[in-house]
Amino acid sequence: MSPLENSRNESKHVCADVTKQVPNKGMSRRGFFKLAGIAVAAGAASVSLPKICAAKDLSSPLPYGSIADDKFWRNVQNQFSIDPNVVYMNIGTTGSTPKAILESYSKYNELAAYHPRTFEAELGATLGLPAQREALAAQFGCNMDEICLSHNTTDGLDTIINGLDFQRKDEILITHHEHIGALSPLHVLRDRYGVIIKEVEIPVLKTESADQFVESFRNNISKKTKAILFSHITYKTGTRLPARELCTLAREHGLISIVDGAHGPGMIQLDFHDMGCDFYAGAGHKWQCGPGGTGILYLRNQGENLPKFWTQNASTYTFAVEPYGNKRGAFDIAYSLQYRGQGNIAAFLATVDACNMWEEIGRDKIEEYVCGLGSYLKKGLKEKFGGAGTFFAPDIPEFATGLTSFNPFDDIHDSTKIMTLVDRLAKEAGYQVRYTDFYLHVGDIVRAYALRISTHLFHNRTQIDGLIDALYNIYLEMEG
Numbered sequence: 429m430s431p432l433e434n435s436r437n438e439s440k441h442v443c444a445d446v447t448k449q450v451p452n453k454g455m456s457r458r459g460f461f462k463l464a465g466i467a468v469a470a471g472a473a474s475v476s477l478p479k480i481c482a483a484k485d486l487s488s489p490l491p492y493g494s495i496a497d498d499k500f501w502r503n504v505q506n507q508f509s510i511d512p513n514v515v516y517m518n519i520g521t522t523g524s525t526p527k528a529i530l531e532s533y534s535k536y537n538e539l540a541a542y543h544p545r546t547f548e549a550e551l552g553a554t555l556g557l558p559a560q561r562e563a564l565a566a567q568f569g570c571n572m573d574e575i576c577l578s579h580n581t582t583d584g585l586d587t588i589i590n591g592l593d594f595q596r597k598d599e600i601l602i603t604h605h606e607h608i609g610a611l612s613p614l615h616v617l618r619d620r621y622g623v624i625i626k627e628v629e630i631p632v633l634k635t636e637s638a639d640q641f642v643e644s645f646r647n648n649i650s651k652k653t654k655a656i657l658f659s660h661i662t663y664k665t666g667t668r669l670p671a672r673e674l675c676t677l678a679r680e681h682g683l684i685s686i687v688d689g690a691h692g693p694g695m696i697q698l699d700f701h702d703m704g705c706d707f708y709a710g711a712g713h714k715w716q717c718g719p720g721g722t723g724i725l726y727l728r729n730q731g732e733n734l735p736k737f738w739t740q741n742a743s744t745y746t747f748a749v750e751p752y753g754n755k756r757g758a759f760d761i762a763y764s765l766q767y768r769g770q771g772n773i774a775a776f777l778a779t780v781d782a783c784n785m786w787e788e789i790g791r792d793k794i795e796e797y798v799c800g801l802g803s804y805l806k807k808g809l810k811e812k813f814g815g816a817g818t819f820f821a822p823d824i825p826e827f828a829t830g831l832t833s834f835n836p837f838d839d840i841h842d843s844t845k846i847m848t849l850v851d852r853l854a855k856e857a858g859y860q861v862r863y864t865d866f867y868l869h870v871g872d873i874v875r876a877y878a879l880r881i882s883t884h885l886f887h888n889r890t891q892i893d894g895l896i897d898a899l900y901n902i903y904l905e906m907e908g
């Protein structure tokens with residue numbers, strides 16, 4: 429009996445169902461609804477809400493997309509074990525893993541404990557999670573040799589930025605709203621090698637068309653420019669950038685395109701080939717709701733002008749039969765990045781299960797629902813505050829996301845008021861949101877502040893109505 433067969437046989441004694449899943453493509457595509465009991469739970473009670481959320485008429489259609497099937501979404505919401513005494517609206521920072529995925533994660537961990545080595549053998553001698561990467565490739569519009577699991581967005585960005593072949597005085601264009609996950613490795617390039625990092629101003633208050641973003645980048649391209657880097661969805665305001673158009677611009681000028689996709693996977697549908705980016709670093713734990721310490725990393729490995737790239741944090745490089753240098757296209761570059769020494773394979777497997785669960789619910793449905801709730805929130809705030817307050821991302825479907833940024837106060841530069849509001853919303857009304865700070869324009873020295881509210885598939889309109897009421901009441905008290 430081979431070690432693989434042996435391990436499967438033995439593991440039947442502890443968690444036979446898991447051993448069936450490991451060598452295959454995670455859970456079967458149809459597995460999670462059944463496992464999670466969504467079908468049987470049809471019509472079950474909705475999530476418990478803080479007292480402040482008085483139920484309102486839910487029959488009116490949402491202004492963005494069709495979110496008619498409340499029963500369906502209640503069943504989805506029942507798959508999460510979030511504390512019913514709070515309404516958690518900070519998915520942009522950390523997601524919440526569904527119950528079924530927690531179960532499978534725990535079973536994978538049990539199996540790993542039972543078979544410390546043969547658990548890895550279940551994945552094949554390559555340890556390259558081939559079936560799992562194949563499943564991800566089908567879901568994210570790319571080839572299997574272009575996608576792997578990373579440890580988080582920061583790790584993915586680090587892998588990309590430090591793997592590229594930048595020289596002194598090369599220029600990288602970025603937006604003025606990038607996250608430290610991208611800025612840190614970029615600043616290392618700047619300080620270590622003399623690479624120039626140039627901020628491009630993107631619209632914040634008057635966002636009207638994709639052209640504004642494209643023109644901002646186009647106007648800053650010079651002979652020295654080698655790459656552009658931008659957030660697909662900025663964490664500061666929640667604006668969705670026109671990724672396809674920006675990647676086309678990069679291609680037209682022979683530039684490398686790098687996308688910080690922390691808020692992409694699990695919130696919106698992604699097709700990397702269609703987007704045309706060279707690199708995309710996403711999170712597995714935020715909107716995709718996989719276990720912590722997971723990410724989804726894409727590297728284009730087909731077509732023309734593949735950027736020179738070194739897989740410097742891949743632990744297969746030294747052991748390659750033939751040194752592969754920075755050859756691209758000829759070998760499975762994603763495989764070599766997948767294997768970085770001992771890792772949390774149980775978390776990777778559970779993240780693929782979460783991805784399969786999202787497929788089963790329907791990524792198109794999820795995007796419509798999540799962005800629809802964002803639009804519902806914006807409209808509700810506008811109504812409640814009678815048009816007062818500042819929105820930092822427009823309610824236009826093209827730019828829509830599950831992140832809404834809003835400041836109700838006249839002085840958007842007052843940090844104390846926003847911090848107090850975040851604090852009081854949590855303590856007095858049970859709504860957990862966060863604030864962000866940012867510059868409206870390149871060169872500003874005073875920051876603007878906004879509440880950042882995440883809407884995800886485990887929320888509903890009643891909760892959003894409750895948040896708007898709570899926010900308004902606290903605002904009135906604060907403004908005397």
Ligand SMILES: Cc1ncc(COP(=O)(O)O)c(C=O)c1O
Nearest residue numbers: 580581582607609659663690711
């Ligand atoms: C735009 C952006 N990039 C990168 C990160 C870092 O993400 P992670 O925690 O997955 O490393 C974040 C985190 O919030 C983010 O918002």
